[in-house]
Every structure is written in C-alpha cells, then in structure tokens.
Amino acid sequence: MQHRFHVNASSDDDFRSSRNIAISLFKRYKNVINRGGGDNLKEFISAGVNAYALGCTDEGLRKELMDIEDSGLEIEGLGSCGGTSLKFKVHSFEIRECILWLGIVFITILCTPQPTVIRWSPTPPVSADVLHQWKGFCAIIADAYYVKGMAWLPVKILQLEQMAVTGTSEKPSVVASRMQLVFSTLEVCSSVANMYT
Template identity: 75%
Template sequence: MHHSAGCMIPFLQMIEYRSSRNIAISLFKRFKNAVERGGGDNLKEFISAGVNAYALGCTDEGLRKELNDMREYGVEIEAMQSYGGTTSLKSKIILEEVDECILWLSIIFITVLCTPQPTIVRWSSTPPVSDNMRFLWKGFCAVIANAYFVRGMAWLPVKTLQLEQMAVVGRAEKPSIVASRMRLVFTTLEVVSPHWPKA
C-alpha cells in the first residue's frame, strides 16, 4: 500500500507541472502574437489567457520560471497559426521577451485585483503577483481602474500615468510604452468587468 501511495505524489506533481508549462507556452504564444500582429483581438486573446491563468492559481514568478527553464533548455515555440496558412515558424525564447510577457501578465493580475468586487475567482490563496511587481504597478493600475469604474473613462492622459511612474520608480517610460500599458489595463477591465452593454 505504501508503495502505491508514494507513486501518487510524483504523478500529481507531474500533472501540475505539465499544466503550468502548457499555460506558460499558451501565454507566450499569445503574447508574441499580440506584439507582432497587434490589434485588439490579439490583445484580448492574451488577456483572456492571462485571466484564466489567474483563476487557475498561477503566479507571475511561477510562469516566469517555466519560460526561463524552457529558454535555458533551448526549447523552440511554434508561432500561432495564421489563418489559411500552414506556416509554422519556430523560434527560441529570448530573455527580454520572457520579461516583457511576464510584465504584461503581472499588470493583468494586478488589474484584476483592482476591480471592486471579485470578478474572477482564484483557486489558490497564493498571491498572484510578487511584492516587487505589486509595488511597481499597483498605483498605475489603480489610477486607471478608478477612472474606469468611477468616471466611466476608457483613456487617460499619458502624462498622468507618467507622473504616477515618477512618484513610484523615479522615472517614467516613453509615452508610446505608457500608452500601450494603459491600453492593456483598460482592455483587461473591459474583459473582466464590461461596463457598457455591447450595442
């Protein structure tokens, strides 16, 4: 009896390991798709996958580790299929891409935490975001969430958000980057807590 019980644990760990790796791959593919092809739908696909990862109890650092492990092993990831074509481009994972992908993911997780009522149930008591990420981005996401929920806004002046960054980090990102981060937050809010009925 002892023997079979012993076998059970690694098996469960293996399932856990496989699923978090699959989530990481799926997120990374959608991230690359959103970066390379742009567009609202590609961004929403990434956000939906991110919200799903949040609900399943993933953490930003856990998924970072998965992607970095694959990067170190030289794992190649196939690009998302483009419609009609059967081109499968494989590419190695690059450190900068991992960092940016996880930053986007952290911003999504923090945005979910900024919604007034728990819109997404999380199947884990582990905090989704590292303390450092929360410190860096909580104010940024909160300012946008406040504009969205309290004032029904879907855009803010980039300057306002740069000032928030200056206050927290001591420097601000370029306007175009700040604008894309803002879009990420507003789109996440639209996905998890739609304000206006679709016409």
C-alpha cells in the same frame, strides 16, 4: 457552481500544467507583437485571466519560460492565415516583457470591484515588489474606468505615477500601451462579471 473562464484557447491542454499555461501566454504575447493588438491583445488577456483564476503566479510562469529558454526548445507559434505556423526560440528580453504584461493583468484584476475573477489559490499572484510598482498605475486607470466611465487617460498622469513610485517614467508610447493593456483587461473582466450576474 464553478465557472471557468475560457476564451479562444487552442485546446484545454493549454491549461493542464503551468508549463502549458506559460507557453500559451507566450504564444499569445508573440501574436500581439507580430500582428498587433485588438483581438490578439484580448486573447492574451483572456489567457492571463485564466492563469490568474487557476492560481498561477508571475514568478512561477517566468521560471517555466526561463527553463524553456535554457533548454533551447522552440515553441510553435499560433497558426497563421496560410495554415502554417512558425517555430521560435524564447529570449530573455521577451520573457521579461511578457511576464510584465501578465503582472499588469493580474494587478488590474486585483483593482476590479469584487468579485470579478475568482482565484483558486491563496498564493499572491505577483510579488510584493511588482505589486508596489504597478498597483497605483492600475488603480488610477481602474478608477477612471469604473467611477468615471473613461476609456483613456492623459499619459502624463500615468508618467507622474511611475515617477512617484520608481523615480523614473517610461516613454509616452510605452505608457500608452501599458494603459491600453489595463483598459482592455478591465473590459474583459467586466464581460466576465456580466456573464455570471
């Protein structure tokens, strides 16, 4: 039986084309930036897990968002408390960060004990460069989560991993937010695995 993981998406239309998937992810990314993490972050991750399962790649979704930016189209945001939603343009720096988050979600899924999320495509979800840059980072956190039952790590350990791979490390606050993204992805993947065991 084929299971489709689908949480809090506004409609099935969100997942009918790669453009719709890219827009859905970007809306959820903007929601985290504008309204904070917690449930908003889990919604972004859930949409990312769906994109992974459906065989999307980080580069394919980046291209969709860049095409939207180039066309000058505005995206309607997710409805706010007042029922009205804002429209916004897509900017390059936001695309970069959104797709980086997505790449980290995809790589985290690759670091989970199999099988958690089944991917319906043989195409790698991220490029070799992105995998090289982030696999160690995600694997350290996955090991802490699955083997040691931890939900947090010293930021310094992760900065050292970044330094070893890329020669530079991000600011502690940025590294902490990346770590939160990985731990939250592991929680979402664990809940998916528990649903089907």
